[in-house]
Amino acid sequence: MTAGMTAGSPPSSPPSQGGSQVCSPPRQSLRKRGSTKDSVGLYAVQCYKCYKWRMVPTKEEFETLRENFMEDPWFCSRRQDCSCDDPADLEYDNTRVWVMDKPNIPKPPPETERLVIMRRDFTKMDTYYVMPNGKRARCAGDVDKFLEAFPEYKDRISTSDFNFAPPKIVEETVSHNPSWIAAKAKKQDKADASSAQK
Ligand SMILES: [Zn+2]
Numbered sequence: 001m002t003a004g005m006t007a008g009s010p011p012s013s014p015p016s017q018g019g020s021q022v023c024s025p026p027r028q029s030l031r032k033r034g035s036t037k038d039s040v041g042l043y044a045v046q047c048y049k050c051y052k053w054r055m056v057p058t059k060e061e062f063e064t065l066r067e068n069f070m071e072d073p074w075f076c077s078r079r080q081d082c083s084c085d086d087p088a089d090l091e092y093d094n095t096r097v098w099v100m101d102k103p104n105i106p107k108p109p110p111e112t113e114r115l116v117i118m119r120r121d122f123t124k125m126d127t128y129y130v131m132p133n134g135k136r137a138r139c140a141g142d143v144d145k146f147l148e149a150f151p152e153y154k155d156r157i158s159t160s161d162f163n164f165a166p167p168k169i170v171e172e173t174v175s176h177n178p179s180w181i182a183a184k185a186k187k188q189d190k191a192d193a194s195s196a197q198k
Pocket residue numbers: 047048049050051052075076077083084085
């Protein structure tokens with residue numbers, strides 16, 4: 001991770017993106033198909049006042065913060081023994097791949113897990129839920145199908161609890177990645193080829 005990187009500038013306005021995730025996908029788990037581990041290795045949240053990034057210890061805590069992020073933004077003072085005067089836990093830079101989540105994504109319903117998986121070429125993330133029967137739901141239609149098959153879950157699980165919006169990949173933090181560069185070049189070639197045909 002050295003030359004040729006574009007420096008990412010930290011957001012200059014209060015974080016509107018909501019909770020954010022830092023993603024440092026372990027290469028091997030990316031390759032494994034049917035893996036139920038998601039690609040996010042670290043969760044972080046930005047203080048609304050000082051803009052410093054603080055680590056969030058667990059995915060569950062992150063999902064709780066994210067759920068009400070708009071009405072209930074995060075401040076360093078919410079953490080015990082922490083104030084805005086303390087140095088940031090981590091810096092927003094391109095030593096890691098960063099992905100930014102949308103705020104106010106509902107917490108996954110009981111017995112389900114929400115996973116976000118980075119594609120191998122780092123161009124996109126995919127969101128899905130592992131349902132109580134172990135199957136994956138990739139869209140609202142899959143959730144409906146599950147509820148049709150298992151109506152006993154209807155009092156606990158509603159389609160509106162699901163949000164498939166994937167986190168946004170921060171381009172500056174992947175733009176030095178060889179897989180990403182290759183995918184981007186391929187896309188550009190395709191675009192050139194199709195415009196040449198016109
Ligand atoms: Zn702060």
